[in-house]
Amino acid sequence: xxQVEQSPQSLIILEGKNCTLQCNYTVSPFSNxxxxxxxxxxxxxxxxxxxxxxxxxxNGRYTATLDADTKQSSLHITASQLSDSxxxxxxxxxxxxxxxxxxxxxxxLLVSP
Amino acid sequence: xxxxxQTPSNKVTEKGKYVELRCDxxxxxTALYWYRQSLGQGPEFLIYFQGTGAADDxxxxxxxxxxxxxxxxxxxxxxxxxxxxxxxxxxxxxSLTGAEAGGxxxxxxxxxxGTRLTVL
Numbered sequence: 001x002x003q004v005e006q007s008p009q010s011l012i013i014l015e016g017k018n019c020t021l022q023c024n025y026t027v028s029p030f031s032n033x034x035x036x037x038x039x040x041x042x043x044x045x046x047x048x049x050x051x052x053x054x055x056x057x058x059n060g061r062y063t064a065t066l067d068a069d070t071k072q073s074s075l076h077i078t079a080s081q082l083s084d085s086x087x088x089x090x091x092x093x094x095x096x097x098x099x100x101x102x103x104x105x106x107x108x109l110l111v112s113p
Numbered sequence: 114x115x116x117x118x119q120t121p122s123n124k125v126t127e128k129g130k131y132v133e134l135r136c137d138x139x140x141x142x143t144a145l146y147w148y149r150q151s152l153g154q155g156p157e158f159l160i161y162f163q164g165t166g167a168a169d170d171x172x173x174x175x176x177x178x179x180x181x182x183x184x185x186x187x188x189x190x191x192x193x194x195x196x197x198x199x200x201x202x203x204x205x206x207x208s209l210t211g212a213e214a215g216g217x218x219x220x221x222x223x224x225x226x227g228t229r230l231t232v233l
Contacts, residue, residue: 004155043117043204043224044156089155098144098168099208099222103155 002027004104006090012110017080021107023073023090031095035064035075038087038106047075047088080111115139117225119205125231126195134190134228138207145188146222147180148204156204162188163210195232202227 004025013019025033032051036044048057052068061078077084087106094100118137126132138145143164148156158172162182170180177195182188192199206222 041226043206043226045224046221049221091155096169098161098163099146099220100158100161100169101146101148101156101222103148103157105153105155 002092002094002102004090004092004102006088006104006107008107009105010108010110012112013080015080015082015111015113018076018078019080019109021075021077021088021090021109023075023104025071025073025090025092025102025104027092027094027102029095030068030071031093031099033064033066033073034091034093034101035062035073036089036091038089040086044089044091077109080109082111082113085109085111117205117207117223119203119225119228121228122226123229123231125233127233128195128197130195130232132192132195132230134192134203134230136188136190136205136207136225138186138188138205139223140186142207142209142223143185144208144210144220144222145182146206146208147188147190148206150202150204150227152201159190192230195230197232200230200232202229 007022034049035047038044048064050066063076066073089106090104120135145162147159150156160170165185177193180190204227206224208220208222
């Protein structure tokens with residue numbers, strides 16, 4: 001069964017600190033891996049997208065890594081801001097002929113002043 | 114430009130009733146997706162439209178759920194004989210096409226804000 005698992009489930013950090021979120025997946029056949037940010041009451045917004053040939057991708061203070069061999073990804077947030085408080089969802093696209101996205105349960109991040 | 118919009122933003126209904134949820138995709142996007150997100154969970158795929166046709170409806174939980182996209186733009190998710198377990202946020206997304214693109218080009222899915230359905 002295609003699955004995406006994330007850890008930790010929730011995280012509280014102080015403003016200005018860094019943090020790293022983890023993702024493991026068993027989706028096959030693999031097409032690409034995405035990290036989304038979802039604010040409360042809003043739809044997910046894409047942060048990064050990586051194919052199996054990409055090891056790292058950055059978007060401002062967000063840096064995602066991908067190890068396609070071990071089927072692991074991480075999202076590193078640098079110099080956190082209060083506005084980073086949200087759920088971060090790891091999403092793997094299965095290559096089924098269209099973008100069939102398999103979502104993780106997300107990590108709820110709270111950045112505290 | 115305008116993003117994906119969904120109406121209503123909230124819907125409260127009684128068990129056994131019929132509900133319709135509407136999605137207006139980004140203009141020009143031929144692919145449209147419906148997802149269901151239960152509390153504390155990630156979204157789960159329900160159905161994918163390419164144009165007017167449902168190309169993959171394997172995620173629909175049972176025959177009480179049905180979706181249409183008659184003109185290839187607006188889509189309506191219909192739920193008959195609602196049950197309390199149907200309570201969730203229903204998300205809609207659209208993309209230029211449904212196909213994955215290679216290299217550095219991706220057909221990104223853009224999500225709407227969702228409709229929160231509560232079945233009492």
